[in-house]
Amino acid sequence: MSRDLEGIPKAKRRCWPVDQWPEADRIGWDLALTPGDPFTPGGLGAGWADATRRQTASGYGRWLSWLDDKGMLEPSLAPAARATRERASAYVKEMQATLSPFTVQGYVQRIGDALRVMAPDQDVKWIARGAGNLRSRAVPVKDKRARLQSPQRLVALGLRLMVEAESKVVTLQSAMDFRDGLIIAFLAYRPLRVKNLTMIRCDRHLVRRADAWWVAFAREEMKNKQPLEFPVPAELAAYLETYLATYRPVLLTRGGRQAPAPISRLWISRDATALGQKTFGYHIERHTHAEFGIALNPHLFRDCAATWIAIYNPEHVHIVAAILGHSTLETSEKYYNLADGLEAGRRYHDAIEERRNRCAPPGGHARKDRTMVQERSIP
Numbered sequence: 001m002s003r004d005l006e007g008i009p010k011a012k013r014r015c016w017p018v019d020q021w022p023e024a025d026r027i028g029w030d031l032a033l034t035p036g037d038p039f040t041p042g043g044l045g046a047g048w049a050d051a052t053r054r055q056t057a058s059g060y061g062r063w064l065s066w067l068d069d070k071g072m073l074e075p076s077l078a079p080a081a082r083a084t085r086e087r088a089s090a091y092v093k094e095m096q097a098t099l100s101p102f103t104v105q106g107y108v109q110r111i112g113d114a115l116r117v118m119a120p121d122q123d124v125k126w127i128a129r130g131a132g133n134l135r136s137r138a139v140p141v142k143d144k145r146a147r148l149q150s151p152q153r154l155v156a157l158g159l160r161l162m163v164e165a166e167s168k169v170v171t172l173q174s175a176m177d178f179r180d181g182l183i184i185a186f187l188a189y190r191p192l193r194v195k196n197l198t199m200i201r202c203d204r205h206l207v208r209r210a211d212a213w214w215v216a217f218a219r220e221e222m223k224n225k226q227p228l229e230f231p232v233p234a235e236l237a238a239y240l241e242t243y244l245a246t247y248r249p250v251l252l253t254r255g256g257r258q259a260p261a262p263i264s265r266l267w268i269s270r271d272a273t274a275l276g277q278k279t280f281g282y283h284i285e286r287h288t289h290a291e292f293g294i295a296l297n298p299h300l301f302r303d304c305a306a307t308w309i310a311i312y313n314p315e316h317v318h319i320v321a322a323i324l325g326h327s328t329l330e331t332s333e334k335y336y337n338l339a340d341g342l343e344a345g346r347r348y349h350d351a352i353e354e355r356r357n358r359c360a361p362p363g364g365h366a367r368k369d370r371t372m373v374q375e376r377s378i379p
Helices: 023-033 050-069 085-096 101-118 125-137 151-166 172-189 194-199 234-252 277-292 300-312 319-324 331-358
Strands: 206-209 212-217 228-231
Touching (some): 101 125, 151 234, 151 331, 172 234, 194 277, 300 331
Antiparallel strands (some): 206 212
16 A cells, blocks of 8 residues: 555545645646646636635545555556546445435546546546436435525524624624624625635725625636625615624724734634634524524525525516526626626515515514514525
8 A cells, every 4th residue: 555755554545635646647637727828728727716626636636545545546547547437436336325415426526527627638528427417316415495594584683693792791702793693694685605705805895885885806706707796785784884893893802902903804703813614604503503493504595595586586586696696697798797786686685675674563664773573484
């Protein structure tokens, strides 16, 4: 069994890093990611986002580790020649014993993606077809539908957390609670991918225009490579300003225990650092589990929005793609996309407010007095 530089058997590693791959694989990977110039085409993976590169390399490194563990690596072989239907079938069968169907499909897909760009002259489409077959037959281990909540319930949870925080003395804990409430309400209104939510910077993405706050992302910051701009929901504007003026400074100073940390990110942790994606998920799951008895991760907010629109606002179901950033229009139509996305956001925000206001107590208004509304029916 081969060993790495530290004397640890490679087979013990579930995933080999790129620098431990066989030479032919490393060369093929480097060429696949090499950008082109006006006179020379680049590799097929040169345009991949960093996250795609990491995920694909991880999946392919896992495949190499498995092959080595089974004595089938054969480093002198070309990457595509090493991938046979018999080996792939054995790999899938072994993974199916311990991993979820969608996880297995993902690992197979990454092998196909890696080989497609590393060996463009070889026929490896059968791997992608196999991954597609696995996905079509996959059954979720957990029923996602049972975990969904209506956006108005999520908004109500976020607003309640902020109101309760404001009723207390300003401390590090109340600042965290207010922050979490604002995140949950913001995500309910605008279910961004958590990567984009965490990257928001006060000096770049958060912009004041006339009497409204806007959030703007450049095309290279979005997964679909389309720019995204939208106004902060009117319901949350005052809360955002309170967070910026009162609670964010508390977090930046760790409750007054240090000078303000020089951080431009909008969301700050209790340790005066930028809030990371895992910490985002932890706090959102903690609060939603306490409220609903079911933990919702940030990505489920996107499912909640899409499902709610389909059920309660079906005549505008076409706005789902714009709300979730799934646009597929060509670059020449980018201005149409922008206008369509803004209108979709307004319709979605207004629809949530309409249902919340219907449930507001007599004489109250959900937007004006920040009344917390508990929605009775859940999609």
